[in-house]
Amino acid sequence: MTPPAVLTIAGSDPSGGAGIQADLKVFAWVGVHGLSAITAITAQNTMGVRNSFSLPIEQLAAQLASVTEDFTVRAAKTGMLPTIDFMEEVYQHREAGNLGIFVIDPVLASTGGAELSGPGCLEFLRDSLMPGCHMITPNIDEAAALTGIAIETEADAEAAARALVDAGAGAACVTGGHARGEPVDLLFDGAQLHRFAGKRIGSRPVHGTGCVFSAAATAFLVLGFELPEAVLRAKRLVEQAISGAISPGAGMLLPGFPSFMD
Numbered sequence: 001m002t003p004p005a006v007l008t009i010a011g012s013d014p015s016g017g018a019g020i021q022a023d024l025k026v027f028a029w030v031g032v033h034g035l036s037a038i039t040a041i042t043a044q045n046t047m048g049v050r051n052s053f054s055l056p057i058e059q060l061a062a063q064l065a066s067v068t069e070d071f072t073v074r075a076a077k078t079g080m081l082p083t084i085d086f087m088e089e090v091y092q093h094r095e096a097g098n099l100g101i102f103v104i105d106p107v108l109a110s111t112g113g114a115e116l117s118g119p120g121c122l123e124f125l126r127d128s129l130m131p132g133c134h135m136i137t138p139n140i141d142e143a144a145a146l147t148g149i150a151i152e153t154e155a156d157a158e159a160a161a162r163a164l165v166d167a168g169a170g171a172a173c174v175t176g177g178h179a180r181g182e183p184v185d186l187l188f189d190g191a192q193l194h195r196f197a198g199k200r201i202g203s204r205p206v207h208g209t210g211c212v213f214s215a216a217a218t219a220f221l222v223l224g225f226e227l228p229e230a231v232l233r234a235k236r237l238v239e240q241a242i243s244g245a246i247s248p249g250a251g252m253l254l255p256g257f258p259s260f261m262d
């Protein structure tokens with residue numbers, strides 16, 4: 001059987017831990033066919049982001065046109081969208097019905113704090129791109145930026161998830177990996193709150209877990225799982241990636257993925 005095609009629209013990470021590279025690894029792991037449209041080329045390693053170079057918007061437009069005219073894109077997820085122009089291009093394809101299930105990972109900054117989105121992007125994402133999406137998957141910092149809610153407790157995270165749905169998202173999953181204590185992800189699907197508890201694994205930060213989570217959730221949705229089950233499976237996959245994290249560089253760990261030799 002031909003696996004369903006799933007598209008990632010994101011930046012390239014030469015360290016292989018996040019962005020396009022991580023998304024495609026996750027798609028292969030879950031069992032869908034990964035397509036990609038690159039928005040930016042970053043210069044980064046396990047110690048941080050040194051620079052970021054946005055591609056000409058015409059190149060993103062050409063990539064999206066080429067994949068959507070040839071493939072039935074069952075779902076798309078976004079990562080790094082560095083300027084409003086990139087968000088508008090994705091928005092037009094989404095509105096034309098070219099992208100299927102649409103999941104937003106609102107990448108605003110790197111784990112190390114480097115800004116990855118330009119002026120006005122937060123507002124466009126919140127007011128235009130997010131309304132109508134199937135799900136948005138912010139960490140607590142991104143959820144706070146999008147809603148204006150300072151997140152210190154689970155109740156705050158729940159309020160942010162509800163606010164994102166009130167603002168137009170089909171569902172919102174506020175991930176708890178950046179919070180103090182045990183990581184708890186809170187999914188509000190517009191009707192019910194789902195709480196997914198986890199265990200803190202290790203003490204060193206792992207780069208790219210937000211990308212892994214959003215890519216996995218998108219893939220599981222395409223494979224037919226209901227939203228809460230897709231999120232639960234994505235969380236468990238992230239836990240596997242953290243448990244098997246590798247240290248090929250001098251800085252942060254990178255997610256561990258199964259080897260074809262295993």
